[in-house]
Amino acid sequence: MARTDKMHLGAFMMIPGHHVASWRYEDSNARGVLDYGFYRQVAKTAERGKFDMVFLADGYAVHERFPLALEQTVQVRLEPLTLLSALAADTENIGLAATVSTTYNEPFHVARKFASLDYISGGRSAWNVVTSNTEAEARNFSREKHLLHELRYERAEEFVDVVKQLWDSWEDDALVANKEEAKFADRTKIHRTDHEGKWFSVQGPLNVARPPQGHPVIIQAGASEPGKELAARTAEVIFTAWQTLEEAQTFYSDVKGRLSRYGRRPSDLKIMPGVFPIIGRTEEEAQEKKARFEELIPVEAGVALLSGLISFDLSPYPVDGPLPELPELEQINGGKSRFQLLKSLADREGLSIRKLYQHIAGARGHREILGTPESISDQLQEWFENGAADGFNIMPPYLPGGLEDFVDLVVPELQRRGLFRTKYEGNTLRDNLGLTRPINGYTFKPAESEATTG
Amino acid sequence: MARTDKMHLGAFMMIPGHHVASWRYEDSNARGVLDYGFYRQVAKTAERGKFDMVFLADGYAVHERFPLALEQTVQVRLEPLTLLSALAADTENIGLAATVSTTYNEPFHVARKFASLDYISGGRSAWNVVTSNTEAEARNFSREKHLLHELRYERAEEFVDVVKQLWDSWEDDALVANKEEAKFADRTKIHRTDHEGKWFSVQGPLNVARPPQGHPVIIQAGASEPGKELAARTAEVIFTAWQTLEEAQTFYSDVKGRLSRYGRRPSDLKIMPGVFPIIGRTEEEAQEKKARFEELIPVEAGVALLSGLISFDLSPYPVDGPLPELPELEQINGGKSRFQLLKSLADREGLSIRKLYQHIAGARGHREILGTPESISDQLQEWFENGAADGFNIMPPYLPGGLEDFVDLVVPELQRRGLFRTKYEGNTLRDNLGLTRPINGYTFKPAESEATTG
Known part of the structure; x- marks a missing residue:
């Protein structure tokens, strides 16, 4: 069952690799985790491989439930938005996706930072919406307890709605910059959000004009019932973790089936399961790598x-x-x-x-695929062509080598099979993902618009 | 009264200029305010001029008390930390100072973002601590009223203390990355903050190791009584607004005199008043520029x-x-x-x-200096050599021209007089400002240290 569209690929920038022992691996850069030059190298490699985006996970605490976790695993990382802004300056085409939690942030700041990143990168920013999941994070933000699961999702729904309203608070043509008429902006095209909800009251408008992409791309990862519903309503990309084709297919049709309820089409949401690839030039080499990683834990x-x-x-x-x-x-x-x-x-x-x-320890719950470039390509193709995935979030075991192998060995094979792009389709992340630019709510429904002041 | 040290210079990146009508000026780039390439051009110009740093003010709302303000003035801007991270990738030596308010943020996020910027820039980050001052900002963060002045400063004091503790939570040599011994970090050198205060409880440690500068440079601008006291206790640079030499001298000796109370020396704090320069090749040309700006308001x-x-x-x-x-x-x-x-x-x-x-409308309460490069240099020299300033925060009326004139015409004159550097002294902002790297509190007082876990 051939598809006419292409596969989408994200590169998961967990430094120095997605395997928990990656930092001990002989070829990994253990100190790269705080070295900007190393991130730049990885991002440029992903861009050379025509990846849709690089992706940064995040958390707001070290794991310290177990004394030795702090000693034996990598518990530091750069903050995603500062890091991706720097990468925006050092790359040209690749999308830049940052994880930011709705539980420990404010909609105004989040709307503004992603809008800024979208301007700085010329329309390449994406927000991975998470709700956080550790008590240690709560204790870094003056709270005793982590918010309960249902409440986190309730807060997340409202948070995302407010952020989108803020992105729309300036219509696309609100900035005029007419020197003669002393008219920098057209205030009839600038709108307060005037949001009053259970979790937030936000007056708006934002102090950044509408981002180049209209809205930065919204990504989500939750696969629980409220997670799926939030995704169906608001997400444009889902990262998920599935081990078997059947599980992935069930999830895929479940979530795609929910979209019509919100007036959305199946192509408005790209489902990209995580994949942990162990690549060898031969099957044996791949098996040896895997064994070596297991020894190192x-x-x-x-x-x-x-x-x-x-x-x-x-x-x-x-x-x-x-x-x-x-x-x-x-x-x-x-x-x-x-x-x-x-x-x-x-x-x-x-x-x-x-x-x-x-x-x-490698895939962390995601799908592990092991083998030669041909076999890796077969495994990706199977899911892509059988209703389980629109693309994949690639989680190299170690960096930079694990990503270089994918770019140099697997990508050309996917391209030969016509499954993956040979050049970028457009200038923005939306262009490359095949997502439409959202219409501004105010432009769309003129009856509801109201000037901020006047 | 000659000084042996050099003058320090900051470039105030208000786009497209510090004058409220700058965007209407014939030579200004009115649309530059959301154009990253324009910021890059300005930052590179400042770096060519050997400025210590570029500086970004900030606020979390548009001014909308008056209907036409939204139409006639520039009310959008990029978020400073995302912007400066991109500039970190595109510059080599210049310091990067961002304004972040303690009233609408969390210490953990702020500590982490500046630490990240410090890593990305190789030790060039600085935090301008402000407490915000408009009701409109409160209404963007689910609050009805802006916090009262005294409470804002009380919160700011505690906020800065927590941030510094978080920066110290990893000792400088806590990251080991010893693959053989499976020891990524030495947990006896990682410390919880365990802060429990009136405004915040923050467990820590931070999930970024100690920044290259130890602490990013702390800047403040408040000149009220609590502002001065906060500065004397914690600031390393002060931006102030004074119109006359006498006012500036009084402030200078007042604040420098307070330092010893906190075990600090006068050289530990650099006082850099804001200066709004209108530069002409002749006095008449400068006067004409000034008149032109006034017409445009x-x-x-x-x-x-x-x-x-x-x-x-x-x-x-x-x-x-x-x-x-x-x-x-x-x-x-x-x-x-x-x-x-x-x-x-x-x-x-x-x-x-x-x-x-x-x-x-130009200086916005700061000192306006007008004239030829020689006369501008005289006016800076007078304050620098008479106990009124250690340097200046230069606020060009319009950009890029106003800064280019300063760099091409005034800087060479200051260098000829031996008042300003001809090359950068070091690699970090601290090196260039002549500030020492803070000793880590835990290293300094080993009796107080306590491992996070174990």
Whole structure:
């Protein structure tokens, strides 16, 4: 079943790699995590490979539930928006996606920063909307407890709505800059948001004019019920974590099916599951790399990672024993979909704690694909052509080598098969993702518009 | 009275110029305000002129008290931290100073963003600490009223303390990246802040290691009593607004005199008053430029600017009449020092509202200096050599020309006189300002240190 559209690719810039032991790998740049030149090198590599975007995850705390996590894993990172702005100056075409939490930020700041990044990059910014999931983050923001899952999503819905209103608060042609008539802006085209909601009151207008893309691209990752609903209503890209084709297909048709409720078409939302590729020139080389990574995981780091992913402390349990009795899904106030995925994986395959953390230390719940460039391409093509994905978020095990291999070996194979672009389609991230530029709500519904002042 | 040290210079990047009518001036780039390439051009010009830093003011609302302000003045701007990060990639030596308010932000985010900018720029970041001063900003952040002046400063004190603790939460050598020993970081050198105060509780540690400069440079601008005290305790650069040598000298010795209370030396704080230069190749050319700018001010924009500066609505009063009876200083919940300065200026010189706004439409309360490059240099030299300033924050009337003139005509004259550097002294902003790198509190007082975990 051939598709006429092309696959979309994101490069996950987790430095120095997506594998928890990546920093110990012989070819990885362990100190690159705070070295801007290293990020630039990675971003330029992704741009050379014609990736749609680079993507930065984020969090607002170190993981310190387990003493050795702080010692054995990489717990520092640059802040995504400052970093992506610098990369905007050093790249030309690639999209720039930053994770920002709606739980610990304010809509006005977030609207403004992404609008600024959109101007600085000439229309290449994207916001990955998350709601955060650790208690440690709450304690860095004067709160004792992390907000409950349902409330986080309620807040997120309102937050995204306000941000979009702020982006629309200046119509596209509101800036006039007419020196003769002393008219810098047309105030009939500038609108207050006057939002009064449960979580926020925001008067507006924004103090940045409408961004080049209209709205920066909205990305989401939640796969819980409220996460899917929020995505169907507001997201333009979804990053998800699925292990099997069937799971991915079910999710794909579920979410695409929800779009019509909000007046949206299936092509308005691109579903891009995460993929952790271990690439070898031969199958054996790929297997050796995988084994080497598993050796490099310190036990405590592995247990800490797994505990974090399921929001349950596994450190008191024997590492070669089975998973203990876990709480019910309803009691988990973290990443619910990740919890479910790992619990069912352990049950299905009877894995010990060690085997389970080795299994997830690279892909962290995402799909691991291993093999030669041809085999990697086959595995991507299968999902792309069978209703499971519109593209993939590539999570190289280590950097820069893991991404260089993908760009130099896999991308040409995908291009040969006609699955991936050989040049960028346009100048903005929306152009390259094949997403339309949103119409301004005020232009669209003139009856509702009202000047800020006058 | 010759000084052995050199003058420091900041370039105020108000786009398209510091004069309120700059965007109407024939040679200004009116649309430059959202054009990254224009900021890059200005920053590179300042770097060519060996300026210590570029400086970005900021605010979180449009001014909309007066209907025409939105139409006749420039009310949009890019967000400073995203913008400066891009400029970090496009410059080599110049310092990058961003204004961020303590009233509408969180210490964890601010500490992290400036630390990131410091890494990205290789030690060139600076934070201008302000407390905001308009009701419109409050209404963009779910608050009905702007916080009172005293409370803003109380919050600011605590905010800055927490940010500095977060910058110190990783000792300078905490990052080890030892692959063999599986030791990425030395956790005995990573510290929680465990701050519990009136305004904030912040557990820490930060998720960025200690910045290259130790602490990004701290700048302040407040000249009220709590502003001066906050500056004496925490600031390393002060931007101030003074019209006369005597006022500037009084302030200079007052603030420098307060430093010893906090164990600081006079050289630990650089005082850099704002200066608005109108440069001509002849005195007449400078006078003509000034007259041209005054012609270009729309009446409503002039009245709105003046009203904003004194936090009092002047629009109901005849523009060619005197200032009305103004409230007492105690009742003003805005920039108190600016209010006082303008009120006494109007009283002293008997200016009408129109004359007063023409007078301040360029310098906005800062010192206006006008003349040939020699005369401009004389005026800077006088303050620098007579205990009134360690340098100046240059506010070009229009851009890029106003800065190009300063760099091409005034800087060479200052260099000839031995008053200004001919090359950068070092790689970081601290090096160039002649500020020492702060010792980490934990290294300094080992008895107080305590590992985060373990």
